[in-house]
Structures are given as C-alpha cells and as structure tokens.
Amino acid sequence: xxxxxxxxxxxxxxxxxxxxxxxxxxxxxxxxxxxxxxxxxxxxxxxxxxxxxxxxxxxxxxxxxxxxxxxxxxxxxxxxxxxxxxxxxxxxxxxxxxxxxxxxxxxxxxxxxxxxxxxxxxxxxxxxxxxxxxxxxxxxxxxxxxxxxxxxxxxxxxxxxxxxxxxxxxxxxxxxxxxxxxxxxxxxxxxxxxxxxxxxxxxxxxxxxxxxxxxxxxxxxxxxxxxxxxxxxxxxxxxxxxxxxxxxxxxxxxxxxxxxxxxxxxxxxxxxxxxxxxxxxxxxxxxxxxxxxxxxxxxxxxxxxxxxxxxxxxxxxxxxxxxxxxxxxxxxxxxxxxxxxxxxxxxxxxxxxxxxxxxxxxxxxxxxxxxxxxxxxxxxxxxxxxxxxxxxxxxxxxxxxxxxxxxxxxxxxxxxxxxxxxxxxxxxxxxxxxxxxxxxxxxxxxxxxxxxxxxxxxxxxxxxxxxxxxxxxxxxxxxxxxxxxxxxxxxxxxxxxxxxxxxxxxxxxxxxxxxxxxxxxxxxxxxxxxxxxxxxxxxxxxxxxxxxxxxxxxxxxxxxxxxxxxxxxxxxxxxxxxxxxxxxxxxxxxx
Amino acid sequence: xxxxxxxxxxxxxxxxxxxxxxxxxxxxxxxxxxxxxxxxxxxxxxxxxxxxxxxxxxxxxxxxxxxxxxxxxxxxxxxxxxxxxxxxxxxxxxxxxxxxxxxxxxxxxxxxxxxxxxxxxxxxxxxxxxxxxxxxxxxxxxxxxxxxxxxxxxxxxxxxxxxxxxxxxxxxxxxxxxxxxxxxxxxxxxxxxxxxxxxxxxxxxxxxxxxxxxxxxxxxxxxxxxxxxxxxxxxxxxxxxxxxxxxxxxxxxxxxxxxxxxxxxxxxxxxxxxxxxxxxxxxxxxxxxxxxxxxxxxxxxxxxxxxxxxxxxxxxxxxxxxxxxxxxxxxxxxxxxxxxxxxxxxxxxxxxxxxxxxxxxxxxxxxx
Ligand SMILES: Nc1ncnc2c1ncn2[C@@H]1O[C@H](COP(=O)(O)OP(=O)(O)OP(=O)(O)O)[C@@H](O)[C@H]1O
Ligand SMILES: [Mg+2]
Numbered sequence: 016x017x018x019x020x021x022x023x024x025x026x027x028x029x030x031x032x033x034x035x036x037x038x039x040x041x042x043x044x045x046x047x048x049x050x051x052x053x054x055x056x057x058x059x060x061x062x063x064x065x066x067x068x069x070x071x072x073x074x075x076x077x078x079x080x081x082x083x084x085x086x087x088x089x090x091x092x093x094x095x096x097x098x099x100x101x102x103x104x105x106x107x108x109x110x111x112x113x114x115x116x117x118x119x120x121x122x123x124x125x126x127x128x129x130x131x132x133x134x135x136x137x138x139x140x141x142x143x144x145x146x147x148x149x150x151x152x153x154x155x156x157x158x159x160x161x162x163x164x165x166x167x168x169x170x171x172x173x174x175x176x177x178x179x180x181x182x183x184x185x186x187x188x189x190x191x192x193x194x195x196x197x198x199x200x201x202x203x204x205x206x207x208x209x210x211x212x213x214x215x216x217x218x219x220x221x222x223x224x225x226x227x228x229x230x231x232x233x234x235x236x237x238x239x240x241x242x243x244x245x246x247x248x249x250x251x252x253x254x255x256x257x258x259x260x261x262x263x264x265x266x267x268x269x270x271x272x273x274x275x276x277x278x279x280x281x282x283x284x285x286x287x288x289x290x291x292x293x294x295x296x297x298x299x300x301x302x303x304x305x306x307x308x309x310x311x312x313x314x315x316x317x318x319x320x321x322x323x324x325x326x327x328x329x330x331x332x333x334x335x336x337x338x339x340x341x342x343x344x345x346x347x348x349x350x351x352x353x354x355x356x357x358x359x360x361x362x363x364x365x366x367x368x369x370x371x372x373x374x375x376x377x378x379x380x381x382x383x384x385x386x387x388x389x390x391x392x393x394x395x396x397x398x399x400x401x402x403x404x405x406x407x408x409x410x411x412x413x414x415x416x417x418x419x420x421x422x423x424x425x426x427x428x429x430x431x432x433x434x435x436x437x438x439x440x441x442x443x444x445x446x447x448x449x450x451x452x453x454x455x456x457x458x459x460x461x462x463x464x465x466x467x468x469x470x471x472x473x474x475x476x477x478x479x480x481x482x483x484x485x486x487x488x489x490x491x492x493x494x495x496x497x498x499x500x501x502x503x504x505x506x507x508x509x510x511x512x513x514x515x516x517x518x519x520x521x522x523x524x525x526x527x528x529x530x531x532x533x534x535x536x537x538x539x540x541x542x543x544x545x546x547x548x549x550x551x552x553x554x555x556x557x558x559x560x561x562x563x564x565x566x567x568x569x570x571x572x573x574x575x576x577x578x579x580x581x582x583x584x585x586x587x588x589x590x591x592x593x594x595x596x597x598x599x600x601x602x603x604x605x606x
Numbered sequence: 607x608x609x610x611x612x613x614x615x616x617x618x619x620x621x622x623x624x625x626x627x628x629x630x631x632x633x634x635x636x637x638x639x640x641x642x643x644x645x646x647x648x649x650x651x652x653x654x655x656x657x658x659x660x661x662x663x664x665x666x667x668x669x670x671x672x673x674x675x676x677x678x679x680x681x682x683x684x685x686x687x688x689x690x691x692x693x694x695x696x697x698x699x700x701x702x703x704x705x706x707x708x709x710x711x712x713x714x715x716x717x718x719x720x721x722x723x724x725x726x727x728x729x730x731x732x733x734x735x736x737x738x739x740x741x742x743x744x745x746x747x748x749x750x751x752x753x754x755x756x757x758x759x760x761x762x763x764x765x766x767x768x769x770x771x772x773x774x775x776x777x778x779x780x781x782x783x784x785x786x787x788x789x790x791x792x793x794x795x796x797x798x799x800x801x802x803x804x805x806x807x808x809x810x811x812x813x814x815x816x817x818x819x820x821x822x823x824x825x826x827x828x829x830x831x832x833x834x835x836x837x838x839x840x841x842x843x844x845x846x847x848x849x850x851x852x853x854x855x856x857x858x859x860x861x862x863x864x865x866x867x868x869x870x871x872x873x874x875x876x877x878x879x880x881x882x883x884x885x886x887x888x889x890x891x892x893x894x895x896x897x898x899x900x901x902x903x904x905x906x907x908x909x910x911x912x913x914x915x916x917x918x919x920x921x922x923x924x925x926x927x928x929x930x931x932x933x934x935x936x937x938x939x940x941x942x943x944x945x946x947x948x949x950x951x952x953x954x955x956x957x958x959x960x961x962x963x964x965x966x967x968x969x970x971x972x973x974x
Contacts (some may be wrong), residue, residue, distance in 0.1 A: 172648040179614075179651035183659070190662050217667065220626055224660060322745065353865050359780065387941055398865045410921065554784065593831060597823040 018080070021073045022136040028062050030143060032203035033291030035059050036234045041284025081124050089120050092324060100329040101394050102355050110196025115319050122185070122316035126309070134306050137299035144296045151285050151292075160258045162250035166243055166300050170307065173239040180232035181312040185319065187225040196219060200478075207425075236308045243304050247297035254293045258286035284364060329355075330396055336413035341405050341420050343370035343501045345391060346569045351399030352390060357386035360386050361555045364400070368548070373533040375543035377576065378552035384536045385426060388504045389554070391534065392423055422495035426536075428487045430479030435464055436471040438479075438490060442497040450497060457523040458493035459516055460486070479545035485511040492520065496527065517541065540577050548572070607680050611723055613687060614713040616676045617694040618661070620705030620967055621668030626678040627660050634702045635671075642673075642693040650674020656693065658702075669704040669855040676827055683726035684733075691734040708967040710752040711744070711823060718747040719812060721873060727752070728874065742876040742963055752878070754969040755961040758861030761870050766895045770802035775812045776862035778835060782814055783855045784827055785833040792822065798837070799845070799852040813838060815852065817845045856972055860962040870941070871959040872952075877939045878963075886932035886942065888917035890951045897955055902948040905929070 035190065036056045043052035093116065097104075104112075148156035198205055198214050206216055262282045270278060345368040352361040361383050368374045377383040389395055390402060393409055402409045422442065432439050439451050448453075451471065455461040463486055467473040479487040488511050495503060505524075509517045517539075524533075525545065537543050544563050551559035551566065551573045559571050566573040575582040639655030646654045652672040655753070661668045673690055677683040694710065697703045712727055714720075724741060731739040731752060741750040763769030779800060786793050796818040804810040814837050816825060821839035829837050845852065868879040889911045891897050903911075913923050921929040933949065936942040941952050952958070964972060 175612075175614075175651045176648065176653075194662050216626065217662070220660065220667075221662065224627070351865070355866070357866075358859075359777075359865070362777065593824065593828050596831070597827040600827065601823045 018073055019135060021069050021076075022133075023139060025066055025069050025073070026136050026140045026143070028066055029140075029295075030147070032059060032440040033288050033295065036064075036291060037284050037288035039453055040287050041280060045280060074141045077174075077322055085120055085124055088123065088320065089116065092120065092320060094115055094457045095324055095326075095328075098328045098331075099326060101389075102329060103326065105459065108193035108197055109200075110193035111189045113196070114325075115323055118188060118192075119185065119316035119319045122312050123320070126313035126317070129416045134303060137306070138284060138301045141296060141299045144292050144299075148289060148292055148296070151289050152261075153558075155254060155257050155261070155286075155289055159250065159254050159289075159296060162246055162253065163300060166297075166304065169239060169242050170304065173242075174307065174311070175233060177232060177235050177239065177308065178226060178311040178315065180235060184225065184228045184232060185312070185315050187221065189319075191218065191221050191225065194221070213277070225450045237302065239308065240301075243301045247294075247301060250297055251290065251293055255286065256288055258289060262286060330393060330412050333411060336416075337407060337411050337414035338413045341417070341501050342402075344368065344405050345502070345532055346406075347387075347390075347400070348403070349400035350390065350397045350402055352386060352395065352397050354386075354395070359555060361397075364555075364557055366548070366550055366560065368459070368532050369535070370532055371528075371530050372547040373528050373535060373545070375546035375549045376534065376536045376544060376552060377549060377573065378540040379540070379576070380538075383553040383555045384552055386555075388423065388506050388534060388536060391504060392421060393417060401510055416494045419498075421504065422498050422500040422505060423504040424488070424491045424495045424508035426506040428484070428491045430475055430487055430490060432475065432477040434469075434472045434474050435467065437488065439471075439494050439497055440544060443499075445498050451493075454493040454497040455490075457496055457527065458521065459519045460489035460493050461548065463489070483511075485513070485516065488512060489520065491518075492524075501531055503528070503531055504536075505533065506536045508535075510537065510539065514541065521545075551576075563569070607679050608678060611677050611680075611683060612646065612650045612674060612714060613677070613690075614672070614816070615690050615694075615710065616652075616670055616672045616688070616713075617697070617703075617710045618670045618708045619698060619703035620708045621661075621663040621666035622704045623666040625667045625669065625704040627658065627669075631658070631702055632698065634696075638693060638697060638702065642689060644673075644675050644689070646674040646676045649676055656697075660704075661733055667704060669709065669843040671703065674719075677726075683723075684730045686809070687727050688730035688734050691730055694736065695776060706967060709965040711749055711753065713749045715748055717741075717750050718743055718875065724750070724874070729922075735831065740871060740874050740876055740961075740963075742878075750875070751965075753966055754964050755869070755871055755876060756857050756860070756964070756969075757871065758857070758960045758962065761958040761960045762897065764861075764868075765884065767864075768806075770804035770810045771861035772810045773862050773864045774828050775800075775810070776859060776864075778812070778833075779855050779859045779862065781833045782829065782835050783859065785829060786855075788832075789828065793825060796822070796825065797842075797845075798855055799840075800855055800858040802854050802858065812858070814971075815840045815845070817842045833970055854973055858964070861960065869961045869963045870939075871961045872940065872954070872957075876961065876963050879939065879941075880935070883932045883935045885912070885915065885918040885922075886929070886936055887951070889915055890942075890949075899951055899953055899955060902945060903950050905933075908933075908949065 035058050039052060042048065043055060096112065096116070144155065145160070148159060195218065198218075205211055222570060260281065265279060265282060278498075308388050315513045347364045350364040351359060353359045366374070366388065377385055378384055390397055391409075393412075395413055396410060404412065404417070431441065436451060439454060440446055442454075443450070452461060455464055455471075464471055464473075467482075475481055479490070482490075488508060492505070492508055495505075509520055512520065518541075521542070521570060535543055535546060543549060547562070549559075549563060550559060551571070552556050553572050559566055561575050567577065568574075570585070575585065635656055635658045642656065644654050646652075652674040654674060654676075656671045656673045657674065659670050661670060671694060673693070675686045675690060677686050688709060691710075694707060698706050712750075713936045714723060714855055717724065728739055728741075738754060739752055740755045742753050758771055759769040764771070767773065782798070786798060792818075796816045796861070799815045799817065800809055801815055803813060814835055816822075816828075817840045818838045819842065826837050826839075829835060865881070868881055869876055870879055871877075886908075887897075888895070889908050890901070890903065909926060909929055912918050912929055915923070918928075935946075937944055941955070941958065943950055943952055
C-alpha cells in the first residue's frame with residue numbers, strides 16, 4: 016500500500032516537469048526573465064531529486080515485499096510437496112521437482128516486485144496525461160490517441176507466441192535439470208556402460224536447444240519492443256506535425272502585431288508542453304507492454320507452481336484422527352489394492368498378526384510382498400477392504416502417530432550423506448550415544464563401524480556410497496531398531512549379508528522380536544524359517560498359510576520355491592498330465 | 607463466412623534412445639516447412655512453418671513438431687488442419703522424427719467449450735488417418751489431446767453395474783489374461799476374446815473364446831486346469847464376420863473395473879474422473895438409482911443425503927469439505943451443473959459414456 020502511494024506521488028510529481036520546461040521555453044527565455052528561468056530550473060531539479068529519493072525507498076519496499084512473497088510461496092510448496100504421497104515422487108524426477116521449487120518460484124519475483132504496481136502507476140499516469148492533453152487542446156489530444164490502438168494490436172500479435180516460448184524455455188530447463196540429476200545419481204551405471212560421452216552429447220543437444228529457445232524468445236520480445244517504440248515515434252511525429260500546423264495556420268487577422276506575437280508565444284508554450292506529454296503518454300503504454308513481457312514468464316512459472324500446489328495429497332488425516340500407542344495387532348480383511356494407473360496388485364488379502372508374532376511374507380518376485388508392507392505403513396491406502404491395527408482402521412489413525420511407532424527397513428537401503436551417527440539418529444534424533452552403540456551392536460554393525468577411519472563419525476556418501484551393500488543394510492537395521500518400534504517391517508533386510516552375519520543379526524533380532532510384531536519379507540529360507548506364520552503370496556493372493564514345518568511337507572508354492580528339485584519334477588509331471596488329458600479328450604470327441 | 611480461427615498443433619513422436627537432432631534433420635524440417643508453409647499473421651503460439659524440438663523422455667529422446675495455422679473462413683479449417691496432419695505423418699515416414707506419431711495436441715482459446723471449432727479437426731483426422739478420433743481435455747481448457755477411446759457402456763450402467771460389464775467377471779478375465787502371459791509359448795498363434803452375454807435386467811455372463819484356424823485341445827485343457835475357465839473355439843472367419851459381439855480381454859477388464867481412474871466421454875470429449883468424487887452422483891439418484899434428470903437440490907439437501915448415503919465412505923459422510931470438493935470437481939467436468947444456488951445432474955447424463963482412453967500410438971498396442 017505504501018508502495019502504491021509513493022508511486023502515485025512520484026508520477027504526480029513528474030507531471031509538473033514538462034510544464035516547467037514549457038515555461039522556460041515559452042516565457043522565461045523570450046522575455047529574458049531571469050527570475051522565472053532560475054525558479055523553473057530549481058523546481059525541475061528538486062522534482063528529479065525528490066523523485067530519485069522516493070524511487071530508492073520504493074525499490075527497497077518492493078524488494079522486501081517480493082522477497083516475502085517468494086519465501087512464503089517456497090515454504091508453502093515445500094510443505095505441500097512433503098505431504099504428497101509416494102505416487103507423486105514416483106511419477107516425477109527429483110531434479111524436475113527441484114526446478115519447480117526453486118526456478119519457477121524465482122521467475123515470480125519480477126511479478127511481485129513491481130510489475131503489478133508499475134502497471135497501476137502506468138495506468139494512472141496515462142489517465143492523467145490524457146485528461147491534461149484534452150484540457151490543453153482537444154484536437155491534438157485526439158490525434159495523439161489515434162495511434163494507441165496500434166500499440167494494443169501488437170499485443171495480439173506477440174503475446175501467444177512469446178508465452179509459448181517462455182513455457183518452452185522453462186520446460187527445457189526443468190528437463191535438463193531432471194536429466195543431470197538422474198545422470199549424476201547413477202554415475203556408476205553411466206561409467207559402467209561407458210556412456211559418459213553419450214550423456215554429454217544428449218545434454219549438450221538439450222542445452223543447445225534451450226539456447227535456441229532463449230534466442231527466439233529474446234528476438235520476439237525485442238521485436239515487440241521495437242514495434243511499440245516505432246509506433247510511439249510515429250505518434251509523436253504526427254502530433255508534432257499537427258502542433259506545427261496549428262501554429263502555422265494560426266489566424267492572426269484582427270490582431271495587432273504585439274498581440275499576434277503574444278498568441279503565437281502562447282501556442283508555443285502549450286504545444287511544447289503537449290509534445291512532452293505525448294512522449295510521456297506513450298511511455299506508460301510501452302511500459303505496459305513491457306510489463307506483459309515480464310508477466311508472461313512469471314505466469315508460466317505460476318502455472319507450474321500451482322500445478323503442484325493443486326495436487327491433493329492422497330493420504331490425509333481425518334478430522335479426528337486417532338493418536339495413541341499401539342500394541343501391535345495387525346489385521347487385514349479382504350484387502351485389495353491397485354497402484355494408481357496400474358492393475359490390481361493385491362486381491363483378498365486376509366490375515367491376522369497377534370502382538371509379538373513374526374509374520375513372514377514369501378513368494379515369487381513381483382507377488383506383492385513389498386506392497387503389503389507399503390499398506391501397513393500407509394504409504395498407500397487400500398482400495399478395498401480394511402486394515403486394522405489394534406482393532407482400529409488404519410485410516411483413522413493420524414499418519415505420524417502410526418509411523419512413529421513403526422520402523423521399516425526397505426528393500427533398497429537409503430542412507431543420507433552424513434556421518435554414520437547422524438544416519439542412525441535419523442530414526443530417533445534424541446538418542447544417546449549408548450543407544451546408538453547398542454542398536455549398532457544388535458544389527459551386527461558395531462564391529463565394522465569401529466573399523467571405519469573415523470568410527471561413528473565417518474562420513475558416508477549419498478545413498479551410503481563408500482560402504483558395502485551388506486554394511487548398508489546393517490546400518491539400516493540399526494536405524495530401525497533405535498526407535499524401539501511396536502511394528503517392525505524388514506523387507507529383504509538381510510539379503511546382502513553372508514550366512515554367518517545373517518545368523519548373528521537373526522539372533523539379535525529374535526530377542527528383540529519377542530515383544531513386537533515383525534513382518535519379514537525374504538527370499539532366503541533361513542531368514543523366515545522361524546517365523547510364527549508364513550504367508551505365501553502369488554500374484555497378489557495368499558495361496559498358502561502356515562509354519563515352515565507345515566508348508567514344506569505339502570505340495571504347493573512354498574515347496575516349489577524352496578525345494579527346487581521337487582519343483583522341477585512336479586512341473587514335468589504336470590505337463591505330462593496336461594498332455595495326457597488333452598489326448599484323452601481328443602480321443603473321446605473323435606469316437 | 608469469415609470467421610478467423612487459429613489452431614496450434616503439436617505432434618509428439620515416439621522416443622528413441624539413439625535419436626539426435628542432426629543438421630540433416632534440421633534441413634529436412636526446413637524443407638518440410640517450405641512444402642507446407644501457411645500463414646498465421648503472427649497470431650498463433652507457433653510459427654506458420656514447422657519447428658522441431660526434442661523432449662527427454664526417460665532415457666530416450668522424443669521429438670515434437672509444432673505449427674500454427676490461421677483459417678480465415680470456416681470452410682478453410684478442415685483442409686488446413688488436414689494438411690498439417692499430412693505433414694506430421696510425412697515427418698514420421700521420412701524418419702525426420704524420432705518414431706511414429708505417439709500423440710497430438712491441438713490448442714485454441716476455450717477449446718473445451720467450442721464443439722464447432724473442434725469438428726474440423728476431428729474430420730481432418732478421420733480423413734487423413736482413416737480411423738476414429740476423440741479429444742481429451744488437458745489441464746487447461748484450451749488444450750485438447752487427440753486420442754482414441756474404447757467405449758464400454760453408458761456411465762449410468764457402470765454406476766449401477768447393470769450393463770454387460772460386471773465386476774464379478776473382472777477377476778476371471780484377469781486370471782485368463784495372466785495365464786496367457788505366463789505360458790506364452792503354449793498360447794501363441796491364437797487370439798483370445800470375451801463375449802459378454804447380456805439381457806437387460808439380468809446378471810450378465812461372459813464366454814471366453816479363442817480363435818484361429820484349428821481348435822487346440824492342449825490350449826483348452828491347460829487353460830481349464832490353470833485358470834478354471836473354459837475357452838471355446840471359434841473360426842477366425844466367424845469372428846471377423848461379427849466383430850461387435852466380441853471384446854478383447856483387456857477391454858473387458860478395463861470396462862468392468864471398479865477401481866483406478868475413470869474416463870467419461872461427453873460429446874466426443876473425454877474427461878478423467880476420480881472415483882472418490884462419484885458418491886456425489888449417487889446423491890442425485892433415487893433408491894432405484896434412477897437419476898431424475900430435472901430434479902434440483904440445494905447444497906443443504908445434498909448434505910442431508912450425503913449423511914445417510916451408503917455410497918459415501920463412512921468417514922466422509924459428515925464432511926462438508928468432501929461435498930464441496932466433489933461438487934467443484936464434477937462441475938468442472940460438466941457432470942453436475944450449478945443453477946442459481948441449486949445443483950442438478952447434467953441433462954444429457956444418460957448419454958455420458960464410460961470409456962478407456964488411449965493415446966494414438968497406444969490404441970493398437972493395447973492388444974499386444
Ligand atoms: N509404485 C508402483 N506403481 C505401480 N506398480 C507397482 C509399483 N510398485 C510395484 N508395482 C507392481 O506391483 C506388483 C507387486 O510388486 P511388489 O513390489 O509388491 O513385489 P514384491 O513381491 O515385493 O517383489 P520382490 O520380491 O521382487 O521385491 C508388481 O507387479 C509391480 O510391477
Ligand atoms: Mg519387494
């Protein structure tokens with residue numbers, strides 16, 4: 016508001032400038048009036064000085080406001096993005112999200128710092144000037160206004176093309192940033208396939224295109240500017256001609272010579288003021304057009320920002336979400352699930368896990384084991400059926416309350432860039448050193464961590480680079496254990512360990528598992544042998560259920576998975592049976 | 607009649623991992639531009655001659671061609687657009703683009719609500735590509751994507767589940783489908799279809815068919831043993847004679863699903879719905895799920911109905927924001943119309959179709 020007031024004051028002040036100038040030309044100089052001349056000059060100087068001062072102050076205010084707007088937009092966006100479900104992150108590359116978060120919001124800076132206010136100022140100035148012109152001489156005012164439609168016509172000619180170019184430029188930027196992110200992330204793969212050259216070539220190609228788009232959009236916006244300016248110049252010229260003609264054709268009959276001179280002088284004063292005003296009239300119009308040129312990229316940025324802000328998180332807490340400690344009884348009742356945009360992954364999953372039990376999920380790759388775990392952690396909501404924890408629908412819990420009481424060791428271990436200790440503390444930021452060491456010991460990690468150059472203060476690379484995969488897994492287990500969760504989900508948590516290390520971890524876990532519900536997903540038989548219940552999944556369904564002893568002795572998928580010799584035998588047998596059946600049927604139908 | 611109209615047309619081509627925008631391709635595009643030059647008088651978003659760009663799509667690089675056309679008279683529209691389509695096709699055929707056409711978009715102000723400006727594009731498409739075409743509304747109301755739709759049934763049948771597509775059969779179809787994928791060697795050489803058998807008012811049934819030159823006992827037996835479904839043989843000739851009787855497995859599966867995204871088609875325009883918004887439609891219906899199309903309801907009345915509706919998830923029944931969101935989303939899609947503080951279902955609601963949308967390049971691929 017303050018800014019607006021200052022701006023209006025500024026433009027009001029500027030109005031006087033041409034008047035004073037016209038006084039000098041028209042009166043002070045011809046009449047050799049020193050006093051008038053000096054006071055006009057002083058007046059003009061003070062207008063300019065005051066203007067500069069106000070401008071300075073205004074600029075500061077604008078930057079302040081603009082900065083605040085951008086800051087709050089980024090904060091809002093970051094908040095929002097964190098709330099979005101996994102599906103969002105799966106469908107976009109991190110680099111692209113980042114480009115929107117930082118780049119697109121930045122392009123809005125121009126819009127808030129000034130563009131809006133300057134538009135108001137320009138409109139205000141233009142209106143005052145038009146009034147003044149009509150007051151001074153309506154005929155010439157009409158001439159001056161006659162060219163303005165040309166200005167606005169240019170808008171229709173350039174706007175769509177320019178806005179498309181800016182969209183392309185932003186899009187290209189975000190593609191490039193997404194790609195670089197991905198390539199750097201997968202640097203090992205890129206090098207492993209010696210694809211560095213190829214990646215560089217792709218990227219350079221993209222950069223070149225980006226450059227061409229920039230050139231094109233620059234060319235368009237300067238052509239637009241040049242077009243507008245030319246219209247203004249032509250307009251000014253026409254006005255000058257008109258003014259000149261009016262003065263030339265001034266009807267002096269019936270005037271004395273002195274009176275005639277006086278009249279001409281009056282005309283000159285009016286017209287020099289008018290010409291100055293006409294210049295000032297076209298300036299805000301050009302400025303308006305320039306503003307449009309600035310708004311266009313900002314609008315593209317805004318659209319891209321809102322594309323994300325408008326996404327609603329799939330998983331939200333209900334109004335009276337429950338927050339409470341859980342005991343750990345997990346029930347699935349007829350649960351069905353399909354990932355967004357893909358086919359049914361789970362069908363009719365029903366089981367109950369009592370507190371303290373350990374449940375093993377086994378099955379061929381792609382059977383849906385990880386998906387079951389995702390549903391327990393509420394990374395997704397089930398599409399059919401209900402999942403209950405302690406008898407209450409998971410959808411009624413506050414997400415954070417629930418997740419705080421469970422730990423997951425994911426199939427793909429992720430460790431942050433930072434020290435070993437920091438990574439372990441991620442599970443429980445206020446854990447003591449003793450707790451850290453204890454968790455690491457349980458996970459059979461203490462030994463190797465101590466052997467690292469700086470022990471717990473060794474810095475790991477992003478994704479846990481610089482330590483082995485098995486070591487990473489052990490750190491991930493430690494990170495999960497440190498929170499002392501009620502529910503523990505281990506998705507292939509020990510798959511990369513050698514049998515001896517796995518045994519050790521297993522032993523440690525079994526003491527821990529006694530009083531919490533644990534879900535173990537594994538392909539290796541040794542990992543799941545001792546589970547209380549083994550659920551065998553195939554194609555999203557539970558096909559067998561029982562303990563190891565029960566399952567290994569009967570025909571079925573479990574035995575097929577863990578008794579390969581038997582499985583091969585069985586398959587051969589089945590094929591023979593099918594053929595026999597087919598033959599029998601053929602014979603039957605023939606006879 | 608003079609009615610200027612600008613179309614911004616873009617064709618996206620299928621990506622290729624070894625594509626690069628070489629000088630010879632640039633030159634070829636220039637040449638294409640000379641052949642298909644048209645004016646826009648600087649009014650379109652693109653230039654009057656084609657401009658080529660590349661998009662990184664995953665690991666590969668796809669190209670896109672952009673061009674604008676200004677049609678001054680109404681009867682110029684279709685030929686001008688058809689010309690552009692021919693150019694798009696030529697670019698794919700001559701290897702200028704990265705691959706075959708994957709999808710096309712057209713943009714003009716308020717495209718969503720201008721059926722008569724859409725029609726020439728539709729006609730031009732059918733003329734050049736000799737296949738049906740429909741429009742999908744994109745995020746903004748000015749851009750439409752051209753694609754093809756498989757029409758299942760009227761949306762109302764889907765909502766009431768009293769049409770030929772029934773979710774009871776969806777798992778069966780999927781079982782057959784996944785069995786086909788599991789033993790590809792055994793099942794190859796034949797085509798597999800579903801025949802929905804349906805008389806209004808009764809529970810629909812499905813029959814599975816496979817067609818080829820000769821019946822195969824081993825296929826029948828394996829399928830019966832593995833998926834407990836019976837396949838009936840049908841000569842390819844018989845099949846081709848009456849194609850409307852049969853539906854591909856994938857289309858039946860899509861049409862019978864009661865989860866995932868939902869596409870609806872109104873006046874040749876496709877819009878996507880989220881299933882979460884559907885409860886609102888049920889609020890407009892009576893107990894027998896008949897939509898009284900001329901009845902209007904106030905917000906309060908709808909809220910009253912929502913509180914007791916079995917179609918609204920229990921947790922949302924008391925939520926007024928839920929109702930607001932559903933109203934907003936369905937009004938944006940013209941399924942619910944606000945009318946002076948009251949709401950009604952769109953008068954042509956019975957004609958709204960439940961469809962599955964495919965990008966141009968994906969329509970044929972869906973059958974594998
Ligand atoms: N984010 C996702 N979006 C879409 N489909 C997915 C997604 N994640 C998994 N799927 C699909 O769901 C099915 C089950 O996947 P899931 O990860 O649960 O398998 P899994 O049993 O854990 O297999 P593995 O032993 O290989 O880890 C697979 O067919 C997979 O293609
Ligand atoms: Mg998994």
